[in-house]
Amino acid sequence: MDIPLDYETLRVIWWALMGVLLIGFALTDGFDLGAMALLPWVARGDEERRMVINSVAPTWEGNQVWLILGGGAIFAAWPFVYAVSFSGFYLAMFLVLSALILRPVGFKYRSKRGGAAWRAGWDWALFVGGFVPALVFGVAVGNVLTGAPFRFDTDLRLSYEGGLLGLFTPFTLVAGLTSVAMLVLHGAGWLSLKVEDGPVLARAQRFGKVAAVAAILFYAAGFAMLAFTDMGYRITSVPDPLGPSNPLRTTAVHAAGGWLANYATYPWMWAAPVLGFAGPLIAWLGISRRNHPLVFAGSSAATVGIIASVGASMFPFILPSSIDANSSLTVWNASSSHLTLFIMLLVTLVFLPIVLIYTSWAFKVMFGRVTTAEVRSNPDFY
Amino acid sequence: MxxxxxxxxxxxxxxxxxxxxxxxxxxxxxxxxxxxxxxxxxxxxxxxxxxxxxxxxxxxxxxxxxxxxxxxxxxxxxxxxxxxxxxxxxxxxxxxxxxxxxxxxxxxxxxxxxxxxxxxxxxxxxxxxxxxxxxxxxxxxxxxxxxxxxxxxxxxxxxxxxxxxxxxxxxxxxxxxxxxxxxxxxxxxxxxxxxxxxxxxxxxxxxxxxxxxxxxxxxxxxxxxxxxxxxxxxxxxxxxxxxxxxxDNQKMKLAAIEAMWHTEPAPAGFAAFGIPSNVDRETHYEVKVPYVLGLIATRSLTGEVTGITELVDQAKVKIGSGIIAYDAVETLKTDAGNPAARAAFEENKANLGYALLLKRFVADPRKADAAAVDKAAWSTVPNxxxxxxxxxxxxxxxxxxxxxxxxxxxxxxxxxxxxxxxxxxxxxxxxxxxxxxxxxxxxxxxxxxxxxxxxxxxxxxxxxxxxxxxxxxxxxxxxxxxxxxxxxxxxxxxxxxxxGPEPIAEPGDADGPAPAGGYAPIAAE
Known part of the structure; x- marks a missing residue:
């Protein structure tokens, strides 16, 4: 069949769509993760805890699908990336999965029984379900930036060197903490919109301020490390955006400062980090002026900017290899076939707008702040 | 591995x-x-x-x-x-x-x-x-x-x-x-x-x-x-x-379900009981209901259901063809334009997977001997x-x-x-x-x-x-x-x-206490 879009264009579209899905996940489920990471700290006593839980309970499930879809779409459009990142970060993925498994169960089961120990146990499970993924996703992004220790043989079979502890370096920890601060801020932004005026709201604002400052500091530290430590990669072969997806066709080298090169070539890409820094500031302003929608707008902007800046810094790299730069995955060598990318684009163009319509409707139905009175009387509440 | x-x-x-x-x-x-x-x-x-x-x-x-x-x-x-x-x-x-x-x-x-x-x-x-x-x-x-x-x-x-x-x-x-x-x-x-x-x-x-x-x-x-x-x-x-x-699509699976070690004349019988043995490659104490399998599997009296041994023989042929495809792929890795390798690949590509079965027994499928091919062919039989x-x-x-x-x-x-x-x-x-x-x-x-x-x-x-x-x-x-x-x-x-359920909010709508015997017509409410 004739495919009306060329391979290069489709690859760039799917690179952008991968970003859209990850940002979609962080924007929606991000506040669920952040709110749960805040749960033991912003809410004291059972009623307050239930208020926080019920502020996310009706919509978190749909939000999490962005992650599932992200996984599926990376599998379909970037099979090399799916294979390398999921198996290379094996035990880290297991940590995230365990934490994410605790979360739905925690929401649903916590309030089905009255015992204080039972509920406190699930509250900590929910905290783990929010905090651990927020941290590990950030550490994983840090490792994507430093490169992962993998190589391909001529059958394109993967092998790795290094285990779980190798994932944690000063830079990747800074990346992890940036992610925690960003998502906690976003969680605080969500709570600012969703809980009634009272002690929970007040505490969420206080934690939000701390998180905003922390997000700026960690993000700046990460950026400084990109600039002043020897991080980054550069493609040395002639890029072949129309060629078949085989990582061994590319040669690349480790190149200090490589992750800032795009900003010199394409100055418009500065928009991403600028948004990443402006977002927490806007959220901070919102908190100071008690303008709750502004807090959420700021935390959303921070999330979009910070994640987009990772993509902007690395393009066309997706996942470089730290032990064999020539095995690195790029936009030009790691995608699915031309036909698959096109079919999947058609499917996405049809279904993503439908998803956005009914998701908006769901948020509209559940619009409004959760009140203590409702927590006490609504039989459907968790 | x-x-x-x-x-x-x-x-x-x-x-x-x-x-x-x-x-x-x-x-x-x-x-x-x-x-x-x-x-x-x-x-x-x-x-x-x-x-x-x-x-x-x-x-x-x-x-x-x-x-x-x-x-x-x-x-x-x-x-x-x-x-x-x-x-x-x-x-x-x-x-x-x-x-x-x-x-x-x-x-x-x-x-x-x-x-x-x-x-x-x-x-x-x-x-x-x-x-x-x-x-x-x-x-x-x-x-x-x-x-x-x-x-x-x-x-x-x-x-x-x-x-x-x-x-x-x-x-x-x-x-x-x-x-x-x-x-x-x-x-x-x-x-x-x-x-x-x-x-x-x-x-x-x-x-x-x-x-x-x-x-x-x-x-x-x-x-x-x-x-x-x-x-x-x-x-x-x-x-x-x-x-x-x-x-049509998974003959080996069907043959294994029926423990049918050899092709039978159509229509095949259905084994209602038996003790199949992977080692002896036969089914002991088999009780067969005539015609039934042939009827279910082919929906005809003349269609044949292929047995395990015959499918293994077919697998051996596919392995031979797969080795040619494998060899061609190895050549194409370094010499993508090689016309002979390309032609050999095109002709045998459907069986490439069968050559990969040999990797369990030899590092390079091209060096497999007859014994390895035999083992690989029998490895296509499930439990x-x-x-x-x-x-x-x-x-x-x-x-x-x-x-x-x-x-x-x-x-x-x-x-x-x-x-x-x-x-x-x-x-x-x-x-x-x-x-x-x-x-x-x-x-x-x-x-x-x-x-x-x-x-x-x-x-x-x-x-x-x-x-x-x-x-x-x-x-x-x-x-x-x-x-x-x-x-x-x-x-x-x-x-x-x-x-149990929550109480019904509106009064007067639940039907009354059940009569002795524990049943009442639904229409009674």
């Missing part, structure tokens, strides 16, 4: 998949039962139907979260544990998984929140629509997963590309309208409907035995009996369709005794469900809700549909061995580069986590069942 890594990766996949499928069938079926119950509420406007719907919805919720939680593992496990698989077939296999997320899981997950929290926030009709979307989403989800699984069983519409060293899609329509996938989908969702019907009927029977919440119990009994009868008929008939799909017995257990349960629901339907239509012997049976057999469903998956997946993708990629080549220690860590972790959650789930289910 470290075989311990392969075996542990398979063990982990089996554990997590079978565990996941403890929750899925109930979700598939109960969601539609909720639609039926809520439709009755919307149509009759009787509060008791609201009570019925909300009671089962509560149990649905307790089950649903574990399906969601364990489903995340499934979506990521191909990447974590089967990295070479992910690379080798991601171009085709990833698509149905992604579409599942986009088209089905989003629908299901977004609307399930509204289903639980939206009772007072929208009209009755809107809420019914929401419940319907949950049912539709979960069933569409099964469709896409079974399209993915069906492709593993019968990889239509894809070809190997030596430039990228993987399978790539050639005809997406063939992937979508794969006959194996179609047959599997209808069989699997029907099994889910049976599971939910048995569950609802069993719990209702317990209420009837205890004399508790009779209006709810009688109504639930009736709905489940009708839905269960239709579904159990469908699961058996469409299961047969699934078997028919094997006749015959397991297939033979698992199939008979599953199919036997299927026929039992038809009889059981026929009886339940009879009692429900005659308003005979007080047959205590039947109620006790209904309570006792609650676990059976889960056993049948798990057996069905075991049959499907053991029957595909030694292949991860039938005829394309052997399982032992598909795993990630992991260590035994890493695998034991995650297997132990999943076992502990899943085990704990299973205990918690079952306890909460039992507590919720014991607690």
């Amino acid at each position: 470290d075989m311990a890594v392969i075996e542990l990766s398979r063990l982990q996949f089996a554990l997590t998949a079978l565990y996941h499928f403890l929750f899925v069938p109930l979700t598939l079926g109960l969601s539609f039962l909720l639609v039926i119950m809520e439709s009755l509420y919307v149509m009759t406007n009787r509060p008791v139907w609201r009570q019925v719907t909300r009671f089962w919805a509560k149990l649905f919720g307790i089950n649903f979260v574990l399906g969601v939680a364990t489903g995340i593992t499934m979506e990521f496990q191909f990447g974590t544990n089967w990295a070479y698989y992910s690379h080798y077939v991601g171009d085709i296999f990833g698509a149905p998984l992604a579409i599942e997320g986009l088209m089905a899981f989003f629908l299901e997950a977004t609307f399930v929140g509204l289903m639980f929290f939206g009772w007072d926030k929208m009209s009755k009709q809107a809420h019914l629509f929401v419940t319907f979307m949950v049912a539709l989403g979960s069933n569409l989800s099964a469709l896409w997963i079974l399209i993915a699984n069906g492709w593993m069983q019968h990889p239509a519409g894809a070809v190997f590309n030596p430039e990228t060293m993987r399978m790539e899609v050639a005809d997406f329509g063939a992937v979508l309208f794969n006959p194996v996938a179609q047959a599997k989908f209808v069989h699997t969702v029907s099994a889910g409907y049976v599971t939910a019907s048995v569950f609802v009927l069993g719990v209702s029977a317990w209420f009837l035995l205890k004399g508790k919440w009779m209006p709810l119990a009688r109504r639930s009994f009736t709905v489940a009996a009708a839905f269960g009868l239709a579904s159990s008929l469908s699961v058996v008939v469409l299961g047969d369709e699934s078997g028919y799909a094997l006749t 015959v005794p397991a297939m033979f017995w698992v199939f008979r257990a599953m199919a036997g349960l299927g026929f039992f469900f038809v009889a059981f629901f026929a009886a339940a339907f009879y009692f429900a239509t005659r308003r005979q809700f007080g047959r205590r012997w039947f109620l006790r049976i209904a309570l006792l057999i609650i676990p059976l549909p889960w056993i049948a469903a798990e057996l069905g998956w075991i049959l499907a997946e053991i029957g595909r061995q030694p292949w991860a993708i039938e005829g394309v990629l052997p399982t032992f080549l598909a795993a990630s580069d992991l260590s035994v220690a890493q695998l034991w860590t995650t297997i132990a972790g999943f076992t502990l986590l899943y085990g704990t959650l299973a205990i918690v789930e079952v306890r909460l289910m039992l507590e919720s069942i014991r607690k």
Whole structure:
């Protein structure tokens, strides 16, 4: 069949769509993760805890699908990336999965029984379900930036060197903490919109301020490390955006400062980090002026900017290899076939707008702040 | 290849998949039962139907979260544990998984929140629509997963590309309208409907035995009996369709299920009993019913069902052709334009996977001797005794469900809700549909061995580069986590069942205390 879009264009579209899905996940489920990471700290006593839980309970499930879809779409459009990142970060993925498994169960089961120990146990499970993924996703992004220790043989079979502890370096920890601060801020932004005026709201604002400052500091530290430590990669072969997806066709080298090169070539890409820094500031302003929608707008902007800046810094790299730069995955060598990318684009163009319509409707139905009175009387509440 | 890594990766996949499928069938079926119950509420406007719907919805919720939680593992496990698989077939296999997320899981997950929290926030009709979307989403989800699984069983519409060293899609329509996938989908969702019907009927029977919440119990009994009868008929008939799909597409699986070591003159007999032996390559003490297998498998008196030995001989030929393809691919790796290698590849590419089977016995398939080819050809035979017995257990349960629901339907239509012997049976057999469903998956997946993708990629080549220690860590972790959650789930289910439904809010609408004998016509209220 004739495919009306060329391979290069489709690859760039799917690179952008991968970003859209990850940002979609962080924007929606991000506040669920952040709110749960805040749960033991912003809410004291059972009623307050239930208020926080019920502020996310009706919509978190749909939000999490962005992650599932992200996984599926990376599998379909970037099979090399799916294979390398999921198996290379094996035990880290297991940590995230365990934490994410605790979360739905925690929401649903916590309030089905009255015992204080039972509920406190699930509250900590929910905290783990929010905090651990927020941290590990950030550490994983840090490792994507430093490169992962993998190589391909001529059958394109993967092998790795290094285990779980190798994932944690000063830079990747800074990346992890940036992610925690960003998502906690976003969680605080969500709570600012969703809980009634009272002690929970007040505490969420206080934690939000701390998180905003922390997000700026960690993000700046990460950026400084990109600039002043020897991080980054550069493609040395002639890029072949129309060629078949085989990582061994590319040669690349480790190149200090490589992750800032795009900003010199394409100055418009500065928009991403600028948004990443402006977002927490806007959220901070919102908190100071008690303008709750502004807090959420700021935390959303921070999330979009910070994640987009990772993509902007690395393009066309997706996942470089730290032990064999020539095995690195790029936009030009790691995608699915031309036909698959096109079919999947058609499917996405049809279904993503439908998803956005009914998701908006769901948020509209559940619009409004959760009140203590409702927590006490609504039989459907968790 | 470290075989311990392969075996542990398979063990982990089996554990997590079978565990996941403890929750899925109930979700598939109960969601539609909720639609039926809520439709009755919307149509009759009787509060008791609201009570019925909300009671089962509560149990649905307790089950649903574990399906969601364990489903995340499934979506990521191909990447974590089967990295070479992910690379080798991601171009085709990833698509149905992604579409599942986009088209089905989003629908299901977004609307399930509204289903639980939206009772007072929208009209009755809107809420019914929401419940319907949950049912539709979960069933569409099964469709896409079974399209993915069906492709593993019968990889239509894809070809190997030596430039990228993987399978790539050639005809997406063939992937979508794969006959194996179609047959599997209808069989699997029907099994889910049976599971939910048995569950609802069993719990209702317990209420009837205890004399508790009779209006709810009688109504639930009736709905489940009708839905269960239709579904159990469908699961058996469409299961047969699934078997028919094997006749053309997975001959070895069919031969193994029948423990048919040699091709028989048509129409072949069906082995009702026997003790198949992998070592002796024959079935001892076999009791055959003449004609039946030939009729089921080929739907004719003249069609032949090929036996295991003959299929192994065919595999030897395919291995020979596969070695030529393998040799050509090795040449094309360094000399992509070589016309002789290209021609040899084009001619033999369909059998490339058979050469890969040899890697279990020799490092380079091109250096395989006749003994290695023989071993590789016999390795295409799955575990015959397991297939033979698992199939008979599953199919036997299927026929039992038809009889059981026929009886339940009879009692429900005659308003005979007080047959205590039947109620006790209904309570006792609650676990059976889960056993049948798990057996069905075991049959499907053991029957595909030694292949991860039938005829394309052997399982032992598909795993990630992991260590035994890493695998034991995650297997132990999943076992502990899943085990704990299973205990918690079952306890909460039992507590919720014991607690029963919420009281009916509006007075005067529940029917009065049940008369002695424990049954009253529904129309009495």
